[in-house]
C-alpha cells in the first residue's frame with residue numbers, strides 16, 4: 568500500500584509523522600475525504616476547491632497547485648489499484664517547536680494522503696439507518712473542514728453506544744447537521760435543509776443534491792428546521808461522501824421519517840447514483 572507524504576508516494580510502513588507536527592499536536596490543519604468509484608474520484612474538483620478554501624480560512628498556503636495535487640492523488644489511486652473506496656488527504660501547518668503562534672513562513676505544510684477500500688453501504692441505503700440527537704457543542708466555524716473533530720467524534724461515539732449510525736446535532740433547538748453528514752427533511756413534497764453558513768460544513772454531496780433538485784423541479788428551502796419539525800418530517804435523509812443519500816428511519820429509539828425510506832429519498836438516491844455513473848462510469 569502506497570501513501571503520499573508531502574509530494575512523494577512511499578510504502579505505508581515507511582510513513583512517519585514528526586512528534587511536533589502541528590496537525591498532531593493542535594489539530595492545526597484541514598482535510599478532505601473523496602469517494603472513488605470505478606477508480607475515478609467523484610466530485611474531485613469540488614473537494615479540492617473546498618480544501619483550498621478551508622486552508623486559506625486558517626492561513627495555510629497549500630504548497631502545491633490543484634493540478635499537482637490531483638495528479639498525485641490519481642497516481643496514488645492507480646498504484647494502490649483502488650476501484651471502490653476513498654482517498655483521505657490532509658494538510659497541517661507543518662513541523663515546528665510547540666508554540667501557539669504560527670511558525671515562520673519557511674515551515675512548509677505537511678501533506679498526507681492515503682486510500683482505503685470502502686464499499687457502498689447498499690444494505691443501509693435500502694433499509695435506512697437509526698440516529699440519535701444531541702446538542703451541537705462545536706465551535707462557530709463548522710464551514711472549515713478542519714482536523715478539530717472532537718465535537719464530531721464525541722457525538723458519533725454517543726450514537727455508536729446507542730447502536731446508531733449517526734448523531735444529528737442541534738443548536739438552540741434548530742437542527743444543524745450530522746456528526747459527519749448533512750441532513751435534510753421532506754415535508755409536503757418540499758425539502759428543507761440548513762443553509763450553508765458557519766454552523767455547518769457546506770457538503771459536496773449536499774450541493775449535488777441541490778443541483779439535482781433544481782434540475783428535477785423539487786423545491787428546496789434552505790432554512791434551519793427545528794427538532795420538532797425533524798420529528799414530524801415525512802422523510803429524513805443524510806447526504807455525505809461516505810453515506811451518499813442515506814434515509815433515517817429511527818430517531819432516539821422512535822420511528823421517524825415515515826418509518827421507512829420515502830419516495831423523494833428513493834428518487835434522490837437513484838439520481839445521485841446516476842450522477843456517480845455519469846462522472847465515474849459503471
Ligand SMILES: Cc1ncc(COP(=O)(O)O)c(CN[C@@H]2CONC2=O)c1O
Pocket residue numbers: 600719744745746747748749767768769770771772773806807808809
Ligand atoms: C461535519 C460534516 N458535515 C457534512 C459532511 C458531508 O460533506 P460531504 O458531502 O462533502 O462529504 C461531512 C463529511 N465528512 C467526511 C465524509 O466522510 N467522512 C468524513 O469525515 C462532515 O464531516
